[in-house]
Structures are given as C-alpha cells and as structure tokens.
Amino acid sequence: MPEPTKVELRAEFKRQRDALGEEERRNASLAICRRITAWPPFARSETVLSYLPMRAEVDLTPLLEMHPEKRWALPRILPKGQMAFHLYRPGELVRHPYGMLEPPADALPVSVDQVDLALVPGLAFDREGWRLGYGGGFFDRFLAGFDGQSAGVSYQALFVERLPHASHDIPVGYVVTELGLYTCRGNPA
Numbered sequence: 001m002p003e004p005t006k007v008e009l010r011a012e013f014k015r016q017r018d019a020l021g022e023e024e025r026r027n028a029s030l031a032i033c034r035r036i037t038a039w040p041p042f043a044r045s046e047t048v049l050s051y052l053p054m055r056a057e058v059d060l061t062p063l064l065e066m067h068p069e070k071r072w073a074l075p076r077i078l079p080k081g082q083m084a085f086h087l088y089r090p091g092e093l094v095r096h097p098y099g100m101l102e103p104p105a106d107a108l109p110v111s112v113d114q115v116d117l118a119l120v121p122g123l124a125f126d127r128e129g130w131r132l133g134y135g136g137g138f139f140d141r142f143l144a145g146f147d148g149q150s151a152g153v154s155y156q157a158l159f160v161e162r163l164p165h166a167s168h169d170i171p172v173g174y175v176v177t178e179l180g181l182y183t184c185r186g187n188p189a
Contacts, residue, residue: 050088124159125154
C-alpha cells in the first residue's frame with residue numbers, strides 16, 4: 001500500500017485538528033504557552049519570532065501578552081511566497097487575505113539575524129522535526145536561512161512518529177505540545 005501523499009495527510013490532520021474542539025484547542029494552547037515560558041532558551045531570547053493563528057492553529061497570543069519584555073517579530077506575507085518580519089505592536093494588526101492577522105506594512109522591520117528563537121506553526125510535526133504546513137513553503141524558506149533555535153508548535157495529537165519530507169523541507173530543532181517539549185532527533189543541541 002502506498003504512503004499517503006502530503007495532500008492526503010493535510011486533509012487528515014486538518015480533520016483531526018478540527019475534531020479536537022474549540023475548548024480543547026484553547027486549553028492546549030495555554031498549556032503550550034506555559035511550556036514555552038518555562039523553557040530556558042525562551043527565557044534567554046531577546047527577540048522571538050512567533051505567528052498569529054489562522055484556522056484552528058495553536059494560539060500563542062497569550063504568550064505575547066504574558067511577555068511584553070520580549071521583542072516579538074511577526075511575519076507578514078508578501079507576494080511570490082515570501083515573508084517579511086515586523087515588530088509586534090498590540091492593537092496595530094491588519095487582516096491578510098489568508099485570514100490571519102499580521103503587522104501593517106509600515107511596522108518596524110525585524111531582520112532574520114536579529115531573531116534568537118523562532119516559534120514555527122505547522123499542521124503536524126514529527127519526532128525528527130519535519131513539518132507539514134499548508135504547502136506554501138513560507139516557513140521552509142525562512143528556516144533555510146535561519147541560524148537560531150527553532151521550535152515547532154503543535155497539538156500533541158498532531159505530533160507523529162514520521163512525516164514525508166522533500167529536499168527543500170527544513171526540520172525544526174524542537175517541538176512543543178501541550179504535553180511536553182521535545183528535542184528532535186538529529187538536533188545536535
């Protein structure tokens with residue numbers, strides 16, 4: 001029997017994520033925020049790249065609110081599959097056509113080399129740090145040029161043993177779920 005394709009896996013993981021229910025996703029998101037707060041690399045990081053959720057993704061908004069002392073960078077989606085990063089300022093967000101909130105174009109830019117820690121969204125992650133996103137490649141392109149620490153953010157139900165990956169995919173070093181923070185196999189740290 002052939003392995004499921006990424007398209008098939010995306011449909012299945014979206015179904016599993018939606019089946020968690022709103023309250024379970026909210027409680028898991030808060031638990032993930034607490035785990036990140038207690039993680040020493042987060043405590044040491046001055047500039048943290050995060051994201052604002054779309055659809056039923058893990059919501060890290062409480063983390064941004066709990067740590068105003070951090071310099072938070074958020075992505076802004078640009079044409080041709082690119083992202084720019086801008087400083088987060090509460091109350092100064094705009095809605096992207098994809099549905100998520102993002103900083104406005106005139107927000108202070110943050111360069112990739114200023115980011116100490118990247119909190120990376122994904123539909124699912126595996127134990128080696130491979131990520132299944134929505135197929136746009138935005139975060140893979142970012143991770144390809146990023147030298148700092150990266151942590152995938154996922155619900156435990158979507159943290160699996162193995163995901164297919166291609167040569168252009170880039171794994172994260174850690175995965176954090178509501179049940180734990182995992183060092184990925186192959187991460188030298």
